[in-house]
Amino acid sequence: MPHFLSSRPDSRLIPLPWQVPLAEWPADYLVALPRGISRHVVRFVAVGQSIYAAKEVVEELALHEYRMLAELHRLGAPAVEAVAVVTDRIDEAGQPLDPVLITRHLEFSLPYRTLFDRGVRPETVTRLIDALVVLFVRLHLIGFLWGDVSLSNVLFRRDAGEFAAYLVDAETSEIHPSLSDGQREHDLQIAHVNLYGEFLDLEAGGVLDPWLQPQVLADSVVSRYHDLWNELTGMEEFSGSEPFRIENRVRRLNALGFDVAELDIDMDGSKIKIQPKVVEAGYHSRRLMRLTGIDAEENQARRLLNDLDTYRASHGLQHMDESVVGSKWMRNCYQPVLEAVPFELRGKREPVQIYHEVLEHRWYLSERQHREVPLLEAAQAYVHDILEGLPDEKVSALDEPSVELRKLANPFDPSQGYVDDDGPPPFDPWEAAAEDVPAPDFLDINALRAKAQPSE
Amino acid sequence: MATVSFHDATRVYPGADRPAVDKFNLEIGDGEFMVLVGPSGCGKSTTLRMLAGLEDVNSGSIFIGDRDVTTLPPKDRDIAMVFQNYALYPHMSVADNMGFALKMAGVPKAERDQRVNEAAKLLGLEEFLARKPKALSGGQRQRVAMGRAIVRKPQVFLMDEPLSNLDAKLRVSTRTQIAALQARLGVTTVYVTHDQVEAMTMGDRIAVMKDGLLQQVDTPLTLYDAPVNLFVAGFIGSPAMNLMPAKIVDGGAQIGDYTVPVSRDVLAKATGEDTVVIGIRPENFAVSTTGISVDVAVVEELGADGYLYGTITGSGDDAITAQQIVAHISARTAPQRGTTIRLNAADPAGVHVFSEKTGLRIS
Numbered sequence: 168m169p170h171f172l173s174s175r176p177d178s179r180l181i182p183l184p185w186q187v188p189l190a191e192w193p194a195d196y197l198v199a200l201p202r203g204i205s206r207h208v209v210r211f212v213a214v215g216q217s218i219y220a221a222k223e224v225v226e227e228l229a230l231h232e233y234r235m236l237a238e239l240h241r242l243g244a245p246a247v248e249a250v251a252v253v254t255d256r257i258d259e260a261g262q263p264l265d266p267v268l269i270t271r272h273l274e275f276s277l278p279y280r281t282l283f284d285r286g287v288r289p290e291t292v293t294r295l296i297d298a299l300v301v302l303f304v305r306l307h308l309i310g311f312l313w314g315d316v317s318l319s320n321v322l323f324r325r326d327a328g329e330f331a332a333y334l335v336d337a338e339t340s341e342i343h344p345s346l347s348d349g350q351r352e353h354d355l356q357i358a359h360v361n362l363y364g365e366f367l368d369l370e371a372g373g374v375l376d377p378w379l380q381p382q383v384l385a386d387s388v389v390s391r392y393h394d395l396w397n398e399l400t401g402m403e404e405f406s407g408s409e410p411f412r413i414e415n416r417v418r419r420l421n422a423l424g425f426d427v428a429e430l431d432i433d434m435d436g437s438k439i440k441i442q443p444k445v446v447e448a449g450y451h452s453r454r455l456m457r458l459t460g461i462d463a464e465e466n467q468a469r470r471l472l473n474d475l476d477t478y479r480a481s482h483g484l485q486h487m488d489e490s491v492v493g494s495k496w497m498r499n500c501y502q503p504v505l506e507a508v509p510f511e512l513r514g515k516r517e518p519v520q521i522y523h524e525v526l527e528h529r530w531y532l533s534e535r536q537h538r539e540v541p542l543l544e545a546a547q548a549y550v551h552d553i554l555e556g557l558p559d560e561k562v563s564a565l566d567e568p569s570v571e572l573r574k575l576a577n578p579f580d581p582s583q584g585y586v587d588d589d590g591p592p593p594f595d596p597w598e599a600a601a602e603d604v605p606a607p608d609f610l611d612i613n614a615l616r617a618k619a620q621p622s623e
Numbered sequence: 624m625a626t627v628s629f630h631d632a633t634r635v636y637p638g639a640d641r642p643a644v645d646k647f648n649l650e651i652g653d654g655e656f657m658v659l660v661g662p663s664g665c666g667k668s669t670t671l672r673m674l675a676g677l678e679d680v681n682s683g684s685i686f687i688g689d690r691d692v693t694t695l696p697p698k699d700r701d702i703a704m705v706f707q708n709y710a711l712y713p714h715m716s717v718a719d720n721m722g723f724a725l726k727m728a729g730v731p732k733a734e735r736d737q738r739v740n741e742a743a744k745l746l747g748l749e750e751f752l753a754r755k756p757k758a759l760s761g762g763q764r765q766r767v768a769m770g771r772a773i774v775r776k777p778q779v780f781l782m783d784e785p786l787s788n789l790d791a792k793l794r795v796s797t798r799t800q801i802a803a804l805q806a807r808l809g810v811t812t813v814y815v816t817h818d819q820v821e822a823m824t825m826g827d828r829i830a831v832m833k834d835g836l837l838q839q840v841d842t843p844l845t846l847y848d849a850p851v852n853l854f855v856a857g858f859i860g861s862p863a864m865n866l867m868p869a870k871i872v873d874g875g876a877q878i879g880d881y882t883v884p885v886s887r888d889v890l891a892k893a894t895g896e897d898t899v900v901i902g903i904r905p906e907n908f909a910v911s912t913t914g915i916s917v918d919v920a921v922v923e924e925l926g927a928d929g930y931l932y933g934t935i936t937g938s939g940d941d942a943i944t945a946q947q948i949v950a951h952i953s954a955r956t957a958p959q960r961g962t963t964i965r966l967n968a969a970d971p972a973g974v975h976v977f978s979e980k981t982g983l984r985i986s
Contacts, residue, residue: 206709206710206764206788207788224788225787225788225789225790227787228787228788265790315710317710319710338788344636344637344638345637347677347678347679348696349675349676349677349678349679349696349697350677350678352676352696352697352698353675353676353677353697356697356698359727360724360727361710363723363724363727364710364712364715364720364723364724365712367712367715367719367723367726368712368713368714368715369714371712371714371715371719372713372714382727385727592751592754592758592759593750593751594750595747595750595763596747597746597747597762597763597766597800598760598762598763600796605795606791606795607791607794607795607818607820607821608818608820608861609820609861610819610820610823610824610860610861611824612847612860612906615823615824615843615844615847616844619842619843619844
């Protein structure tokens with residue numbers, strides 16, 4: 168009988184065909200979602216309305232990854248949520264099968280290949296890199312050594328005009344109390360090589376804008392990482408006559424979306440030295456959550472808070488308690504806009520993202536029509552002009568790709584190549600020689616002795 | 624290519640009460656395949672990471688060749704971590720998948736092609752160079768990953784449990800391939816594993832570690848035939864060596880009703896002790912008319928051979944009898960379960976004697 172390890176069990180997973188190798192699961196259970204290639208067998212599984220990602224992997228790694236993802240969840244870092252590890256799988260012939268790690272599919276997430284297949288503008292690539300760097304730095308700040316930073320190992324979600332990145336693969340990761348400079352450098356070096364490889368691959372696949380150069384893009388990851396890391400953790404020294412620079416630094420960090428939990432201030436004669444000791448991501452999203460209960464990405468939260476502040480000023484509510492203003496704004500702005508979206512279109516964008524896009528559309532309409540377009544009118548126009556024409560992103564299903572017009576050999580597994588790939592592989596003597604191997608835990612001491620004998 | 628040396632290298636994690644690696648000394652020869660092995664938490668990975676530059680060295684130093692790398696950043700150490708990641712890019716040929724990091728490093732195309740071709744030849748991948756990687760098997764993917772490291776021509780290869788995510792069969796064939804390849808390339812290699820069979824079949828020499836301390840560095844056969852202490856004796860070998868407490872008596876060490884002959888000189892090294900530990904490997908046991916008395920519990924036949932599992936019996940100290948032992952026997956002469964037999968060392972030179980107090984070898 169298979170064994171489930173889970174902190175939030177979903178009983179609908181129990182009757183799935185665990186006795187069958189994942190690669191052979193009947194299509195009835197599966198959904199073909201876009202994703203990158205992977206070292207292991209990975210499938211998306213639908214149970215009821217929920218979608219899970221299932222990865223078949225050796226026990227040690229499955230448990231390790233489950234624990235790492237659970238720890239990231241506990242620390243509030245952006246990562247997919249681990250749901251269960253299924254061990255003790257036995258196939259119909261009585262042979263053991265590798266365990267399966269199950270994670271929850273992240274709604275409204277976009278793998279980078281989906282974005283690129285639809286065609287992306289150079290600015291979008293920069294935004295994706297920024298999102299990856301923010302995730303990378305956030306993970307390093309909490310002592311998380313990733314070990315395999317790459318575009319394939321993240322998912323992107325729309326975040327107002329930017330993107331937010333989520334970690335999806337924690338197989339090679341480790342959590343330490345804090346990371347040494349050597350560890351961070353090493354992780355960065357891996358990121359540099361991986362991203363260079365991925366951009367070269369996109370170039371080879373004809374989906375990278377010809378203006379963009381893989382080398383420049385990969386180098387920019389390293390320089391942006393250093394810039395952000397230094398801003399968040401670097402020591403700053405200035406004259407004792409400029410104490411306002413302490414507050415400036417805090418504001419800069421807030422603007423980047425970080426709260427300063429501990430700032431080290433050292434007054435040495437006429438000099439002041441400051442260094443942030445503990446910074447926490449989510450400055451805007453926490454404030455929005457506190458005022459409205461809305462769970463949003465950082466830039467979405469910044470955008471909504473701006474709208475809330477504008478609402479407060481324009482309605483003369485400056486003296487009212489902030490949280491009361493928050494609930495008024497919810498009732499009079501946020502909820503009416505979302506209610507204007509017909510039910511069948513709600514899978515196209517996340518609610519918060521819709522609100523952001525309505526604000527954008529209102530600005531555009533107001534500019535064009537030289538008048539202040541009311542919010543609800545803008546919402547209705549947005550639904551009609553924009554939202555109806557957008558692809559569904561709740562579960563970003565396989566659309567017809569715009570550039571890569573090749574058909575996958577197996578729609579559930581891009582690792583198996585395309586229908587029109589090269590013919591059958593050539594004979595490989597190494598594989599043939601590997602057929603007849605002893606059991607892994609057998610120590611053939613006689614063979615070792617024979618090998619150690621000097622030949623006559 | 625280069626030698627690697629650790630001089631009193633020590634790593635203490637913040638807040639830990641003892642070092643993760645304590646005054647580690649090791650000289651690794653040019654072109655040598657050195658395996659670091661030990662149970663989890665023994666410090667083997669930390670040692671490798673200190674060499675890679677991923678862990679700070681709190682005291683002591685590390686040299687690659689005559690360069691002191693103790694404080695150098697990882698990228699300046701001229702090392703390659705193999706199998707760190709082996710994502711293969713679907714739109715790029717196998718050749719490009721192997722050589723792209725050289726392109727990033729600015730190596731000219733002609734030299735890149737040459738290095739990729741050389742590596743492909745070594746790895747039996749020449750036929751695959753122009754193909755896309757998608758249809759490759761797990762083993763072939765591993766070889767492409769090895770190719771990525773080989774083309775960089777580093778001074779040292781570092782491998783940290785590289786086979787841990789492979790299935791059992793692929794693990795065995797890949798370990799043979801890595802060992803053969805390393806011998807042909809002659810690049811100094813430091814390899815970490817928790818699996819002693821993997822260590823024994825791959826390493827030129829093996830460094831056994833426990834609790835952050837180096838226990839013994841030797842060739843696989845020396846570790847097997849002359850372990851320096853009880854830990855190494857019990858850790859190396861599968862099934863493990865039988866380690867049996869025995870009472871010091873005139874002429875030897877008594878186990879149950881039998882006295883294993885041990886020379887006076889050896890016993891003299893256990894001054895002030897009442898007992899020693901006798902170690903006999905399963906394959907050095909033979910059924911005999913005299914010897915240690917054993918109740919046969921299970922006989923496991925594996926073709927022409929088999930393993931006998933039993934319990935030491937006979938009068939004497941309870942702490943000594945009732946111990947489980949295992950013996951490698953010929954299936955043709957296998958005794959029945961439930962019977963009592965006597966086992967003796969087939970080769971008296973293969974009887975190991977350890978001090979119970981210090982754990983050190985005294986024979």
